[in-house]
Amino acid sequence: MITLKEALELDSQALQELRNDLKKKIKANKELNAYVGLEEAGEGVPIAIKDNIQVKDWSVTCASNILQGYKAPYNATVIEKMHQAGLGAYGRTNMDEFAMGSTTESSCYGKTLNPCDYERVPGGSSGGSAAAVAGGIAIAALGSDTGGSIRQPAAYCGVVGMKPTYGRVSRYGLGAYASSLDQIGPITQNVEDAAILYDIISGSDPKDSTNAQRDDKVVPNLDPNRKLTIGIVPSYVEEASEDVKKAYGKTVEVLKKMGHTIKEVSLLDAKYDISAYYITATAEATTNLARYDGIRYGNRAPAQNIKELYINTRSEGFGDEVKRRILLGNFVLSSGYYDAYYVKAQKVRHLIKEEYEKVFSEVDLILSPVAPSVAPKFGELATPMQMYLSDMYTISVNLAGLPALSLPVARNDEGLPIGLQLIAKPYDEQTLFDGALGLEAAL
Amino acid sequence: MFETIIGLEVHVQLNTKTKLFCSCPTSFNHRQNTNTCPTCLALPGALPVLNEEVLHKSIQFGTAIEATINQVSYFDRKSYFYPDSPSAYQITQLYTPVVEHGKLRIDLEDGSHKIVRINRAHIEADAGKSIHDGEISKVDLNRAGTPLLEIVSEPDMRNAEEAVQYLKKLHSIVRYIDISDANMQEGSFRVDVNVSIRPKGDEKLYTRVEIKNINSFRFIQKAIEVEVSRQIEAWEDGTYDEEIIQETRLYDANRNETRSMRGKEEAADYRYFPEPDLKKAVITNEMLKTYSQIPELPDQKAKRFVEEFGINEYNASVITSTKETAKFFEDMMEEGISAKNAVTWLTVELPARFSGGMDITTSPVDAKKLATLVKRIEDKTISGKAAKEVLDYIMQNDEDIDTVIEKLGLKQVSDTGAIEAMVDEILSKNQDKVEEYKNGKEKLFGFFVGQVMKASKGSANPQAVNEILKQKLS
Numbered sequence: 001m002i003t004l005k006e007a008l009e010l011d012s013q014a015l016q017e018l019r020n021d022l023k024k025k026i027k028a029n030k031e032l033n034a035y036v037g038l039e040e041a042g043e044g045v046p047i048a049i050k051d052n053i054q055v056k057d058w059s060v061t062c063a064s065n066i067l068q069g070y071k072a073p074y075n076a077t078v079i080e081k082m083h084q085a086g087l088g089a090y091g092r093t094n095m096d097e098f099a100m101g102s103t104t105e106s107s108c109y110g111k112t113l114n115p116c117d118y119e120r121v122p123g124g125s126s127g128g129s130a131a132a133v134a135g136g137i138a139i140a141a142l143g144s145d146t147g148g149s150i151r152q153p154a155a156y157c158g159v160v161g162m163k164p165t166y167g168r169v170s171r172y173g174l175g176a177y178a179s180s181l182d183q184i185g186p187i188t189q190n191v192e193d194a195a196i197l198y199d200i201i202s203g204s205d206p207k208d209s210t211n212a213q214r215d216d217k218v219v220p221n222l223d224p225n226r227k228l229t230i231g232i233v234p235s236y237v238e239e240a241s242e243d244v245k246k247a248y249g250k251t252v253e254v255l256k257k258m259g260h261t262i263k264e265v266s267l268l269d270a271k272y273d274i275s276a277y278y279i280t281a282t283a284e285a286t287t288n289l290a291r292y293d294g295i296r297y298g299n300r301a302p303a304q305n306i307k308e309l310y311i312n313t314r315s316e317g318f319g320d321e322v323k324r325r326i327l328l329g330n331f332v333l334s335s336g337y338y339d340a341y342y343v344k345a346q347k348v349r350h351l352i353k354e355e356y357e358k359v360f361s362e363v364d365l366i367l368s369p370v371a372p373s374v375a376p377k378f379g380e381l382a383t384p385m386q387m388y389l390s391d392m393y394t395i396s397v398n399l400a401g402l403p404a405l406s407l408p409v410a411r412n413d414e415g416l417p418i419g420l421q422l423i424a425k426p427y428d429e430q431t432l433f434d435g436a437l438g439l440e441a442a443l
Numbered sequence: 444m445f446e447t448i449i450g451l452e453v454h455v456q457l458n459t460k461t462k463l464f465c466s467c468p469t470s471f472n473h474r475q476n477t478n479t480c481p482t483c484l485a486l487p488g489a490l491p492v493l494n495e496e497v498l499h500k501s502i503q504f505g506t507a508i509e510a511t512i513n514q515v516s517y518f519d520r521k522s523y524f525y526p527d528s529p530s531a532y533q534i535t536q537l538y539t540p541v542v543e544h545g546k547l548r549i550d551l552e553d554g555s556h557k558i559v560r561i562n563r564a565h566i567e568a569d570a571g572k573s574i575h576d577g578e579i580s581k582v583d584l585n586r587a588g589t590p591l592l593e594i595v596s597e598p599d600m601r602n603a604e605e606a607v608q609y610l611k612k613l614h615s616i617v618r619y620i621d622i623s624d625a626n627m628q629e630g631s632f633r634v635d636v637n638v639s640i641r642p643k644g645d646e647k648l649y650t651r652v653e654i655k656n657i658n659s660f661r662f663i664q665k666a667i668e669v670e671v672s673r674q675i676e677a678w679e680d681g682t683y684d685e686e687i688i689q690e691t692r693l694y695d696a697n698r699n700e701t702r703s704m705r706g707k708e709e710a711a712d713y714r715y716f717p718e719p720d721l722k723k724a725v726i727t728n729e730m731l732k733t734y735s736q737i738p739e740l741p742d743q744k745a746k747r748f749v750e751e752f753g754i755n756e757y758n759a760s761v762i763t764s765t766k767e768t769a770k771f772f773e774d775m776m777e778e779g780i781s782a783k784n785a786v787t788w789l790t791v792e793l794p795a796r797f798s799g800g801m802d803i804t805t806s807p808v809d810a811k812k813l814a815t816l817v818k819r820i821e822d823k824t825i826s827g828k829a830a831k832e833v834l835d836y837i838m839q840n841d842e843d844i845d846t847v848i849e850k851l852g853l854k855q856v857s858d859t860g861a862i863e864a865m866v867d868e869i870l871s872k873n874q875d876k877v878e879e880y881k882n883g884k885e886k887l888f889g890f891f892v893g894q895v896m897k898a899s900k901g902s903a904n905p906q907a908v909n910e911i912l913k914q915k916l917s
Contacts, residue, residue, distance in 0.1 A: 054488045067487070074481055076488060175487040179719035209492050209721050284719055287520050290531030291485040295582065306580070310524055333522075333714035342716055 001136045004193035007045040008086065019046055019090070026091065026137045031118075034132040036063065036109045037092035041075075042083040046090030047197070048132045048141035052099055052175035053184065055079050055089045062175045063107035064097045066317025067298045076173020077208065078142060078184050078201040085200040093141055094128030097319045098289060099149055099177040101125050102387050103376075106321045111378065116158055116416055120375040123153030129187045130157040140188040140197050144174055146181045147277055148370070148394025151406035154187055155419025156375035158408040160436075161187045162194045165426045166401030167212035169198075170205035176288040178281035179210070181398040191440045194405065195219050195433045202429075218430050224438035228431065230255055230422075231265035231363035236393065239270070241373040247410040247418040248369060251439070255367070258442050260435075265359045265366065270392040272348050277395040278388060279332045279345035286329025292317065324384060353400045360425040365435045367422055369393045370406045374416040393421070403429050405436045409443055444643040445678070447671050449606045449636060450598035450651075453613060454591045455623045456569065456631035457500050463568045463590035464491030464534065471629055475583040483588035485529035490720050493518075497566055497590045498726055500622040501541045502734035504592060507616050508561050510545030512735075514726040518566075518718035523711055526582050527571035535593075537715045540565035541724065547596075547616070548742060549608040550760055559609050560597040566724075567591050592622070598637065598648065603667040607660050610634060611764070612741070619766045620737050627658045638667055640674045650683075653691045654701055666694035670701045744769055752782035761790055767803045774810030780817045788817050792831065796838045808837055815844045823904050829853035855904045859911065862895070862903050866911050869894045880916060888912065 002018065010018060019040075026035055036051055039058045049055060052062045054072035056079075061067040079089055096106045104112045104127025112127045114120040115135035122131040126143030130153035133141050143150040145163035154161025163185045174184055186197035195218050204213040237248050256262055294300035294313030301312035318326070332341035359366065370393055381387045397404045404423040411417055422439070424432035462469055465482035481489035505512040517539045520532040545561035569591050571584035594613065600606045614632060617623045625632040639651040654670060657663045670692070677686040692701040739747070745759035754762075763769045768789070775785045793806065793813060801807075816833055819825050825833065825848055833847050840847075848854055856862060869891060870877055880887040895908045 052487075060487060062487070070487070072488070073486070171488075172490050173488040176720075207492060208490050210490075210719075283716055286714075287522055287530075287532045287716075290522060290524065291487075291529060293524065293526075293531060295526050296484060296529060297486070306526060330714060333716055335712050335714075338714075338716070 001139060001189065003189055004045065004140045004196055007139050008196070010045075012043075015044065022046055022090070022137065022139075029135060029137050031113065032115060032131055032135050032137070033110055033112045034093055034122075034128045034135060034137060035091045036094045036107075036128065039092065040088065040090050041079070042088035044083075044086040044088045045139060047082060047087050048091045048093045048129055048138040049079070049089045050126050050129050050141070050143050051092045051095050052144060052177075053078065053142055054173040054175070058089070058092065060092075060175065061108070062098045063095045063109055064292075064317065064319070064322070065108045065299060066292045066294075066313070068108075070298045072173075074173065076184075077170035077205045079173065081201050081203065087200065091132075091138070092128075093126070093132055093138075093143075096125035096127070096149075097322050098175070098285070099125040099144055099146055099182075100285070100321050100325050102148070102152060102390055103378075103381065104128060104153070105378070106319050108319065114157055114375050117375070117414075119377050120416070121156065121378055123156035123371070123375060125149040125153075126161070126187060127153045130154050130159055130161065133157070133159045133187050133189060140186060140193055142184055142197075142201070143187050144177075144182055144184050145398065146177045146281060147391050147398050150185045150187060151370050151394055151404060151419070151421055152391070154406040155370035155408070155417065155421075158411075158417030158419070159187055159189060160191055160194045160405065160407055161185065162198055162405040162432075163397065163403060164198060164202055164429060165212070165403040166398075167210055168202045168214070168403070168427070168429070170203075170208040170211050172205055172207040176284075178284040179288060180284060181277075181281055183398075191405070191407065191433060191436045192222070195222060195437070198429065198433075212427065214427065218433050221430055222437060223434050224441055226431070226434045226438070227259050227261070228364040228435055229261040229263055229362070230435070231263050231359055231366040233265060233267055233366065233368055235266055236270065236368060239372060239392070240369045243374055243412040244369050244372065244418055247412075248367070248420060251367065251409045251420055251443075254442050255439065258438060263363050265363060267359065267396065268352055268355050270396070273352060273396040273399060274388060274392060276345040276348040276352065277391070277399055278328065279341050280349060280399070282325045282329035283333050283342050284329070286326050286333065289318075289322065289326060321384070349399050352396050356396075356400045356402060356425075364428075364431050365422045365424055367420060370419045370421045374412055374414075374418060397421075397423055401426060403427075403432050405432055407436050407440060409439075445640045445671075445675050446643045446645075447602055447667075448598045448639045448641065448648060448651075449600035449602075449667060451596045451600070451606060451609060452635040452637070453594045453610070454569075454633040454635075455594060455617050455625060457497060457590040457592055458621070458623050458631075459494060459496045459500065459590055461494055461496075462588040463494055463497055463566070464588055467588065469589050470585055471631075473585055475581075475585060478585045479587070483529065484584060485531075491534060493721060493724055494590065498541065498724060498730065499734045500590075501564065501566060501592060502726060502731060503620045503622055503737050504564055504594075504617065505542035505545065506735040506737050507620050507740055508542075508545030508547055508564075510561065510564070511543045512726065512731065513539060513541055513543060514728075514731065515539070516541040516566075516724045518721045518724065519715050520718050521713045521715055523713060525570065525573075526580065527573045527584070527587065529571070529584060529587055533568055533570070534718055534721070535567035536565035538717070541726075547609060547612055549605065549612050551608060552604065557599075557605060559599045559605075562595045562597050564592050564594045567593055598639075598651075603664045603671075606636065606667055607664050610660060610663065615741050615764055615766070619740055627660075630658070633658075634663055636663060636667060636670075638670050638674070640671060640678065650687045650689050652687065652689070652701075654694050655691055655704065657694050662694060662696050665696070665699060666701060669694075669699055673701065741769070748772070752776065754782050754786055758786050758790065762786065765803065771803055771810045775814040775817070778811065778814035778818060780814050780821060784817045784821065785814065788813055788834075792834060796834060807841065808834070812837065812844060819844060819848065823855055823906070824848065825853050825855050826901065826905060829855070829901065852900070852902070854902060856899055856902045859907060862899075862907050862911055865895050865898050865903065866891075866908070866915055869898060870915060877916070888916070891916070
């Protein structure tokens with residue numbers, strides 16, 4: 001597939017041919033189930049859009065039954081910015097319902113396959129976006145990352161996925177999962193494309209109060225030859241599979257050869273990340289998803305009275321994983337438990353942030369695994385807890401609001417991709433892309 | 444003997460141009476669901492952005508009640524399901540409100556004053572409206588997201604009069620500083636009353652009952668009185684613990700009773716937590732400086748009226764009780780009439796002629812016209828009695844005062860020659876009475892005045908008549 005950078009050079013006729021060709025490929029690749037819709041908006045280079053980003057007049061369902069039939073009456077800010085930059089929204093990609101999941105199996109549209117091995121999950125929740133790019137049926141795609149939902153499927157599918165600093169990209173028009181953690185980001189074939197798409201979608205937006213209102217760009221200053229100090233976290237890597245450990249070790253060697261300074265650092269035990277994350281995210285999600293009540297839009301279940309209307313609509317509309325997180329969120333916020341859970345989780349979150357600040361006073365970037373293993377087979381993560389634990393390397397980045405980029409660094413003996421992530425300090429996307437671009441070239 | 448403990452929560456709808464978190468216009472009586480957008484409809488992906496005008500109005504209110512204004516305050520989510528609450532949570536300020544620790548002076552009927560402490564005033568978003576129409580319920584979201592200031596008093600009031608005086612003063616203040624229309628019928632000034640009783644001398648607070656959304660001062664007074672009776676009766680019957688529970692009750696004006704609104708088993712857990720879609724609300728020093736400049740408040744105005752115009756404290760408090768009356772008075776004074784006359788005509792004569800819900804704001808006679816009328820008494824063009832006739836007439840007809848005086852033939856005769864002629868005629872017709880007067884029956888003086896006035900058809904200047912009569916009879 002043509003890269004984003006190349007596609008941006010095409011004239012309108014070539015672009016039209018590209019779009020036609022792309023449509024054929026997508027239709028021929030139905031089996032993958034990366035796309036759940038083929039709407040088009042705007043002209044220009046086609047970009048696949050995760051099913052939780054509002055595109056005017058498109059269906060947007062967050063892969064949930066509860067939103068069947070709902071069409072967005074407005075564009076998300078990222079879509080507006082894309083249109084201004086000559087990109088067009090093109091096709092809806094599959095995801096875990098309301099971005100809650102790590103496998104894309106909880107979608108109401110059924111599972112998406114991993115293009116590298118159809119028996120394996122593509123990761124999640126932005127599994128459709130990652131599979132589309134990896135499967136050669138998208139030039140690039142937008143995903144959203146609340147606890148690793150861009151980086152982990154990118155790693156499982158062998159593509160580049162980037163989560164910006166919290167506040168870099170407007171959340172206006174992103175169907176919210178956890179407001180204080182969600183960020184939209186690019187999934188692309190290479191690092192440079194990620195930087196291009198990141199530059200286009202990031203920047204100020206008066207419609208998002210949590211936006212940092214900063215408009216600095218990375219592409220004009222990209223420099224793969226910068227020598228950096230890169231932190232490694234041996235204690236973290238210990239818990240990963242042999243494949244991942246091996247890839248990590250090899251990558252560290254490459255970084256050294258490139259002339260970077262490697263420094264061992266330590267971070268808080270990941271078990272704290274997981275607890276703080278699942279309390280914070282579910283508390284916010286519970287309230288964010290309370291609006292799906294069948295009153296104004298979406299699917300309404302038959303009922304005799306208002307209480308039944310709520311119960312029936314929500315019982316039928318939401319899948320199990322979403323219900324599980326709504327219950328958990330209500331529990332941690334309920335009176336008598338709020339201090340013990342929610343407040344404590346915020347304290348832990350604060351500690352995690354401080355821990356990263358300390359580390360970043362010594363290093364420019366941190367190299368970390370994205371997931372403990374390569375993409376698991378369907379059904380391999382038998383319990384929700386196993387799935388939650390597979391997020392251990394990605395969620396602290398969201399809790400601390402940091403930018404990070406998942407880069408494919410190796411393949412295991414079965415040819416399955418392994419991704420590692422570079423993490424930078426807040427708003428230092430420049431160093432993140434510089435480091436990733438250099439490493440990509442050296443591998 | 445029992446003591447009543449009352450605390451009040453008032454939801455004041457702020458009269459900002461746009462809603463609290465979006466740029467939809469605030470409105471009343473517009474076509475349903477027209478003033479809405481993705482944010483106030485809680486569509487997927489929409490986000491709130493704080494309307495700074497709400498902070499300005501909060502600063503003004505905080506200044507008016509001499510409160511602490513928190514330059515950093517925070518928003519929280521309060522969760523509950525209701526069809527007119529689109530996001531199923533209300534954005535409010537639980538943990539750090541914008542205004543805290545204020546106070547309000549209330550004036551009581553016996554002439555005494557009392558300070559009521561205000562615990563806090565916080566910003567929150569209003570819900571929409573549910574309209575129940577037989578089998579069908581409809582939702583109008585025009586009001587959803589309208590900014591409210593919820594003003595919470597300490598439980599400092601001890602009877603219904605104090606509660607009503609507090610509300611009237613609060614109502615007056617929010618209108619003086621123009622942060623709300625405070626129209627109780629339209630719901631822009633909504634009152635929840637918390638009432639409990641305790642044996643006099645007891646320090647502890649007993650079970651508090653909340654009475655919601657009562658839409659007039661009179662009903663608030665009655666609701667408190669009837670609820671207090673219910674609680675005292677239960678105490679005296681020994682059924683207090685069973686009957687008086689912490690709950691929300693509604694006042695039924697037709698039956699003059701309070702009724703339980705929701706059962707105890709549905710006691711809500713609002714699951715508050717900090718609103719992650721908004722940053723802290725920051726009031727800069729500059730904003731604080733600009734918006735703490737507020738117009739003269741009713742108490743200050745009353746004090747000034749006493750000092751400047753020499754009217755008494757009671758009249759001053761009546762005139763300043765609403766911004767509109769005070770303005771009317773000040774406009775009348777601009778015309779250079781006496782304050783005493785202005786007070787009488789403004790507070791007695793004019794309101795006596797209001798009908799059909801008319802008030803000072805809708806009076807057909809404006810301040811300038813009423814002052815002109817008073818002026819015509821003062822310059823002796825007409826008598827006070829004639830002025831009342833003129834006022835009757837101009838309440839119905841929008842005409843010029845002097846034209847009306849001419850038209851009705853009410854112009855007073857001050858020409859001494861003409862009056863003298865009339866006096867001479869009356870005296871010569873009543874020689875016998877003149878004799879009696881001269882022999883000491885002095886109360887006949889009034890009879891002569893009356894006869895002259897009658898002869899002049901009321902147009903003679905009574906003062907001139909008096910003087911001439913005195914002269915002729917001496």
